[in-house]
Amino acid sequence: MHSEHDWTTTPITAELLRGALDLEHTERGVLPHRLPARARRQIPDDQLAMAESQPSGVRLVFRTRATAIELDVVATKRAYVGAPPRPDGVFELLVDGRLARRAGVTDGDVLTIDMTAGTAETRPGPVQTMRFTGLSGDEKDVEIWLPHDETTQLVALRTNAPIRTAPPDGRKVWLHHGSSISHGSNATAPTGTWPAVAAALGKVELVNLSFGGGALLDPFTARTIRDTPADLISLKIGINVVNADLMRLRAFGPAVHGFLDTIREGHPTAPLLVASPIYCPIHENTPGPCAPDVSAMREGRVRFMSTGDPAQTAAGKLTLTVIRDELTRIVRQRTATDPNLHYLNGLDLYGKTDHAEWPLLDELHPGPATHQHIGECFAHLAFGDSGPFALQHR
Known part of the structure; x- marks a missing residue:
């Protein structure tokens, strides 16, 4: 059995990500993008810049025997002036293609948007940790789907057993x-x-x-x-x-x-x-x-x-x-x-x-x-x- 205390930290690289076209290195970690840098340089407005950094369809994919997984992230929470609070973004853990867990983080950077005034400002927030435990010790394919509507910097990935890149599965x-x-x-x-x-x-x-x-x-x-x-x-x-x-x-x-x-x-x-x-x-x-x-x-x-x-x-x-x-x-x-x-x-x-x-x-x-x-x-x-x-x- 793997101890949940014997953690291995694995660098988060493009090889572990599906659905992202670029990986920006930031002061705190890496930020998946759905438009490449050359396209981002031509973006004319903050709305598109925000939207392409929200990782819709982006997921970490790997194979492991780990029974516990930790992911450190900095999420960007959006608040709209005059509107009700938005729900926190959802992370979904899939094991061998089936939904096994859902999780989220309650704090992070906060982007406050005033739609009527056309203004926005960001308040920096903390790194938060999500933990998925109680998984089987079998060799399995793991996917962690990132929140589709919440910009998410990935800071660290820890598991209590080594991980390796999942081989191609032949899907188009x-x-x-x-x-x-x-x-x-x-x-x-x-x-x-x-x-x-x-x-x-x-x-x-x-x-x-x-x-x-x-x-x-x-x-x-x-x-x-x-x-x-x-x-x-x-x-x-x-x-x-x-x-x-x-x-x-x-x-x-x-x-x-x-x-x-x-x-x-x-x-x-x-x-x-x-x-x-x-x-x-x-x-x-x-x-x-x-x-x-x-x-x-x-x-x-x-x-x-x-x-x-x-x-x-x-x-x-x-x-x-x-x-x-x-x-x-x-x-x-x-x-x-x-x-x-x-x-x-x-x-x-x-x-x-x-x-x-x-x-x-x-x-x-x-x-x-x-x-x-x-x-x-x-x-x-x-x-x-x-x-x-x-x-x-x-």
């Missing part, structure tokens, strides 16, 4: 890019985000390059996808472009073409699935920008609203309905020369009838049960027998 790599919904907003655990649900059902290795507020057809994101090894690629495009009121129809179409062209430079024949937005009543026929509902925040509720004018769609302003039509047109046009390009209507993942059963919690983001539903639908439509990822991933 599925790279997905999307908005806060794909990032996992309002999911309660990292394996509960809809892409994690879909990846488990599809038996693929997930790389989640989804960024809350940051799916904006940025060229540096397209170059990152181009340069990242992947067997299957999906893109969920549209909601953030409307939220941010970023561009009009004239710019949107060429931007989508350019995004796809760049990805095809690195993945010329990989199955590539373009998914349009899920149902979201505030933006179906009303352009952005999207804004927090100040009156709801005064009541302690988080709610978003659209501030655009539906009449402006005639002048090229974007709504979800307009975007679905445009994406359908673009994919249909391109498939004449790209037979591995596919389209998925987001309404088939979550439509009007789904909204009646599982309303969006804050008018914008799905809750935990809806993440499960979307993940199951995507797995069926993409990885199922007649889906675009069916033959390639088995």
Whole structure:
């Protein structure tokens, strides 16, 4: 038997991490990133910088006989002025692919954000330790999924038996890019985000390059996808472009073409699935920008609203309905020369009838049960027998 006091400290290196594209060395440890340094240098706003550092889909993976594991971390807690406190991020321990433990830390750096004033400030906090004990002494594959919505510096990994890098298991790599919904907003655990649900059902290795507020057809994101090894690629495009009121129809179409062209430079024949937005009543026929509902925040509720004018769609302003039509047109046009390009209507993942059963919690983001539903639908439509990822991933 291993004593829980005979600890071995193992350096946290890129070889132990899945789902991260870069590992930044900080004063206290290492910080996983989902965009590489060259892309991060081009990020124009703090929102995307925060989102890409939140480790959605990132996990430590290793093989060991250890019965106890300790992980020292510095978590960044977010506090929104006027909003109720956020729950702590969740770490999930999987043993041989099955959920064995959940844990979290209650303190860390605190980032206070004032959405109405557009300001943010950080207060440094302490290193905290999580401990998973009582595990079997058998040789096992261990995964520690990091909180999908909480920036987490990794300080130290200790076990009471040596660890080694898990060998490749032969699964195909599925790279997905999307908005806060794909990032996992309002999911309660990292394996509960809809892409994690879909990846488990599809038996693929997930790389989640989804960024809350940051799916904006940025060229540096397209170059990152181009340069990242992947067997299957999906893109969920549209909601953030409307939220941010970023561009009009004239710019949107060429931007989508350019995004796809760049990805095809690195993945010329990989199955590539373009998914349009899920149902979201505030933006179906009303352009952005999207804004927090100040009156709801005064009541302690988080709610978003659209501030655009539906009449402006005639002048090229974007709504979800307009975007679905445009994406359908673009994919249909391109498939004449790209037979591995596919389209998925987001309404088939979550439509009007789904909204009646599982309303969006804050008018914008799905809750935990809806993440499960979307993940199951995507797995069926993409990885199922007649889906675009069916033959390639088995």
